[in-house]
Amino acid sequence: MIDFELSAGTKMTKKLFHQFVDSSFRPLSREFDEEEHKDPADLIHSIHELMKGGGMRGMGSMAGGGEEGAEKKEGKPKRPKEQNLMGVILAEELFWGDAGLALAMPGPGLGGAAVQATGTPEQKERIMKRFTGDVPAYGAMAITEPGCGSDTSAVSTTATLDKKTNEWILNGEKIFVTMGKRATETYDGFVVVWATVDRKAGRAGIKPFIVEKGTPGMKVTKLEHKMGIRASDTASMVFEDCRIPYNNILGTAEVAVDKEKTEGFKGVMKTFDATRPFVAAMAIGVARAAYDFVRETLDKEGIQIRYGAPINQLTVLEQDVLEMEVNMKAARLLLWRAAWMLDRGEKNNLEASMSKAKAGMVGTKVTQKAVEILGPLGYSRKLLVEKFMRDAKINDIFEGTGQIQLLVIARNILGYTRKELK
Numbered sequence: 001m002i003d004f005e006l007s008a009g010t011k012m013t014k015k016l017f018h019q020f021v022d023s024s025f026r027p028l029s030r031e032f033d034e035e036e037h038k039d040p041a042d043l044i045h046s047i048h049e050l051m052k053g054g055g056m057r058g059m060g061s062m063a064g065g066g067e068e069g070a071e072k073k074e075g076k077p078k079r080p081k082e083q084n085l086m087g088v089i090l091a092e093e094l095f096w097g098d099a100g101l102a103l104a105m106p107g108p109g110l111g112g113a114a115v116q117a118t119g120t121p122e123q124k125e126r127i128m129k130r131f132t133g134d135v136p137a138y139g140a141m142a143i144t145e146p147g148c149g150s151d152t153s154a155v156s157t158t159a160t161l162d163k164k165t166n167e168w169i170l171n172g173e174k175i176f177v178t179m180g181k182r183a184t185e186t187y188d189g190f191v192v193v194w195a196t197v198d199r200k201a202g203r204a205g206i207k208p209f210i211v212e213k214g215t216p217g218m219k220v221t222k223l224e225h226k227m228g229i230r231a232s233d234t235a236s237m238v239f240e241d242c243r244i245p246y247n248n249i250l251g252t253a254e255v256a257v258d259k260e261k262t263e264g265f266k267g268v269m270k271t272f273d274a275t276r277p278f279v280a281a282m283a284i285g286v287a288r289a290a291y292d293f294v295r296e297t298l299d300k301e302g303i304q305i306r307y308g309a310p311i312n313q314l315t316v317l318e319q320d321v322l323e324m325e326v327n328m329k330a331a332r333l334l335l336w337r338a339a340w341m342l343d344r345g346e347k348n349n350l351e352a353s354m355s356k357a358k359a360g361m362v363g364t365k366v367t368q369k370a371v372e373i374l375g376p377l378g379y380s381r382k383l384l385v386e387k388f389m390r391d392a393k394i395n396d397i398f399e400g401t402g403q404i405q406l407l408v409i410a411r412n413i414l415g416y417t418r419k420e421l422k
C-alpha cells in the first residue's frame with residue numbers, strides 16, 4: 001500500500017516550522033547575506049530558547065513527533081519512526097526560510113551524520129548526546145583536500161598511531177569545511193576528519209576521526225568568500241601533529257587485508273547516503289522560496305495560471321510556472337522515497353543520488369527561471385530572488401556534484417563497479 005498523504009500531525013509540525021522560519025530567518029536574510037560570516041549568536045539564542053533540547057541544524061534531529069502518535073494507537077501495526085522523512089520535510093521549510101542561516105545554525109551537521117554512519121553504539125551515544133543538552137553544539141566534516149574532491153578516495157591526510165601514548169597524530173590540509181570555524185571555535189564543537197592510516201591500503205585505509213574543538217594542532221587558516229550561503233562559514237584547516245585519543249577513531253582501526261573490502265571508505269558513502277537527501281531538501285526549499293515570490297508577484301498583477309487549460313492555449317509564462325511546479329514535485333517525491341528508505345534501514349545509495357541529482361538541477365533551474373520571469377525586479381537586490389539563485393547552486397556542488405550523482409546512478413543501474421565506470 002502506497003500512501004503519499006502526510007499525517008495531520010506532520011502537516012501541523014510543517015506548518016508551525018514554516019511560520020517559525022518565516023518570522024525568524026526571513027527578516028534577517030539580506031543582512032546576513034551582505035555581512036558575510038556575521039555571527040548569528042542572537043538568533044541562535046532566541047531559537048534555542050524556543051527549541052530547548054533539540055539540535056537546530058541537525059537535520060536528522062529536526063524530526064518532530066508527528067508520526068509517533070500513530071505508532072502508539074492500539075490495534076495499528078507499528079511503523080518505523082519516520083525520523084528522516086520528517087527531517088527532510090522540515091529541512092525543506094528551514095531552507096525555504098534561508099539556506100545560509102539554516103546551515104549556520106548549531107547542530108550535528110555532516111559531522112553528526114558521519115558519526116551516525118560509522119561510529120560504534122558507544123561512540124554514537126557519547127558524541128551525539130551533546131546535541132540534546134542546553135548548549136547548542138556544532139559538528140562539521142572534512143574530507144575535501146587541495147588534491148581530493150570528487151574522488152574522495154584520494155585523501156592524503158595521514159593518521160599515525162603513536163604506540164607509546166596510544167594517540168593518533170593527524171597531519172594534512174582540509175578545504176571547504178562547512179561550519180569548520182564554528183565547529184572548532186564555538187560551543188561544544190567537533191570535526192570528523194577523514195584520514196588514511198595506511199596509504200598502501202588505498203581506500204581500505206581511509207578512516208574517520210573525531211577532533212574536538214580546541215585540540216592543539218588543528219587550525220582554521222582561511223574562510224571562503226562565497227557566491228551564496230554566505231551566512232555559513234566554509235573553512236580551510238590544517239592539522240599539524242594534531243594528537244587525539246585512540247578512541248576518537250570512528251568504528252574500527254582495523255584495515256581490511258582484502259583491498260576490495262573497503263570498509264573504512266564505505267563509511268564515506270554511508271554518510272552521503274544519509275545526507276544527500278537533506279541537500280536535496282535544501283535545493284527544493286530554496287527553489288520553492290523563489291517560486292513563491294513569482295506566484296505572489298503574478299497574483300498582485302492579477303495574472304492567473306489556468307490549470308487544466310489545453311497546452312496549445314497556455315501562455316509561455318503559464319508553461320514556465322507549471323514546469324517549475326512539476327519539477328519541484330518530482331524532486332520532492334524522489335526525496336521522500338530516499339528518506340523513507342533510510343528510515344527503514346534499506347540501502348538507498350541509488351535513491352539518495354537520484355534525489356540529489358534531480359533536486360540540484362531543479363534548484364538551479366527554478367531559481368534562474370524566477371529571476372528571468374521577474375526581470376529587473378528579479379535581478380535587483382530589492383527582492384531576495386537573486387539571492388535564492390546564488391544560494392541554490394551549491395546544492396549541485398557539495399556532497400558530490402551533479403555529475404558525480406549521475407555516475408553513481410549509472411553504476412547502480414548498469415551494475416558497473418567504481419573501477420569500470422569513472
Ligand SMILES: Cc1cc2nc3c(=O)[nH]c(=O)nc-3n(C[C@H](O)[C@H](O)[C@H](O)COP(=O)(O)OP(=O)(O)OC[C@H]3O[C@@H](n4cnc5c(N)ncnc54)[C@H](O)[C@@H]3O)c2cc1C
Nearest residue numbers: 141142143144148149150176177178398399400401403422
Ligand atoms: C560551499 C562549499 C561547502 C563545502 N562543504 C564541504 C564540507 O563540509 N566538507 C567537505 O569535505 N567538502 C565540502 N565541500 C567540497 C565539495 O564537496 C567539493 O568541492 C565537491 O565534492 C567537488 O570536488 P572538487 O572541488 O575537488 O571538484 P572536482 O572534483 O575537481 O570537480 C570539478 C568538476 O569536474 C567534474 N568531475 C569530477 N570528476 C568527474 C567524473 N569522474 N566524471 C564527470 N565529471 C567529473 C565535477 O562534477 C565538477 O564539475 C564544500 C564545497 C563548497 C563549495
